[in-house]
Amino acid sequence: xxxxxxxxxxxxxxxxGDLEGNRRAALHWIEAAAAEGASLLVLPELASSGYxxxxxxxxxxxxxxxxxxxxxxxAGACGRHDLVVCAGVNEQAGDxxxxxxxxxxxxxxxxxxxxxxxxNDEQSWFRAGGGVPVAELPFGRVGMLICxxxxxxxxxxxxxxxxxxxxxxxxxxxxxxxxxVYDDRGYCQGDYMAMAAAAANGCVVACADRVGTxxxxxxxxxxxxxxxxxxxxxxxxxxxxxxxxxxxxxxxSVETARRRTPRNHLLADRRPEAYxxxxxxxx
Ligand code: ACM
Numbered sequence: 001x002x003x004x005x006x007x008x009x010x011x012x013x014x015x016x017g018d019l020e021g022n023r024r025a026a027l028h029w030i031e032a033a034a035a036e037g038a039s040l041l042v043l044p045e046l047a048s049s050g051y052x053x054x055x056x057x058x059x060x061x062x063x064x065x066x067x068x069x070x071x072x073x074x075a076g077a078c079g080r081h082d083l084v085v086c087a088g089v090n091e092q093a094g095d096x097x098x099x100x101x102x103x104x105x106x107x108x109x110x111x112x113x114x115x116x117x118x119x120n121d122e123q124s125w126f127r128a129g130g131g132v133p134v135a136e137l138p139f140g141r142v143g144m145l146i147c148x149x150x151x152x153x154x155x156x157x158x159x160x161x162x163x164x165x166x167x168x169x170x171x172x173x174x175x176x177x178x179x180x181v182y183d184d185r186g187y188c189q190g191d192y193m194a195m196a197a198a199a200a201n202g203c204v205v206a207c208a209d210r211v212g213t214x215x216x217x218x219x220x221x222x223x224x225x226x227x228x229x230x231x232x233x234x235x236x237x238x239x240x241x242x243x244x245x246x247x248x249x250x251x252x253s254v255e256t257a258r259r260r261t262p263r264n265h266l267l268a269d270r271r272p273e274a275y276x277x278x279x280x281x282x283x
Contacts, residue, residue, distance in 0.1 A: 007249060144169070150169065161267060
């Protein structure tokens with residue numbers, strides 16, 4: 001038996017402040033992914049609003065509830081093209097604003113993940129989330145995390161322990177605070193974090209980064225789709241160009257990857273009772 005699923009990630013440059021243009025761009029990439037036969041498409045972090053805000057007022061003015069125009073138009077396109085989209089959105093939820101990833105199908109929102117680990121100035125605009133939902137879709141179980149969350153292995157692990165087979169990663173990898181931005185193969189550190197998350201958990205990890213420079217912040221491209229064995233199946237994409245990555249993965253490879261040897265399993269072999277009291281005093 002096999003469970004093939006075609007996954008796409010769209011790498012482009014959402015524009016800060018251009019809500020209508022960002023909706024149009026999302027629809028364009030949905031059409032492009034559908035033309036490639038994808039069942040699941042990942043869009044970048046904050047694809048609805050852009051990333052680099054100048055003030056809280058600006059961030060607030062560009063936020064929308066998940067009942068708003070961005071999700072509604074994406075859901076309409078999902079219905080027309082029979083796919084599911086994971087999109088980064090600037091989410092207004094009551095009095096709170098979140099940097100969220102929303103899984104959207106023809107019927108609207110399937111699941112919402114709110115970024116747990118807010119990076120740098122995001123802490124001025126957003127409130128951190130508090131959970132890691134996993135959605136059961138017709139083709140497999142899907143979880144989400146966002147950009148800087150990749151540097152906290154607990155997030156991907158929690159998703160895997162809850163049954164996630166695919167982890168969607170809307171991201172806006174930045175060049176700031178990094179000694180080395182790309183290695184000589186064109187991989188950025190985010191690519192390696194995605195590969196580590198996939199290898200450690202036996203999950204497919206699909207990262208959609210953005211490109212371009214916004215108010216002096218440079219984004220890295222290098223989007224990637226990683227197989228459950230931890231090795232890339234598409235990408236890294238170019239550093240500065242728009243790109244659609246597409247890969248067909250067999251979700252039966254998830255259990256194969258977790259069962260590393262006849263006597264090992266990445267999740268079942270965990271020793272949580274031993275992950276404590278590990279400090280040994282040097283004499
Ligand atoms: C990031 O978390 N967007 C760097």
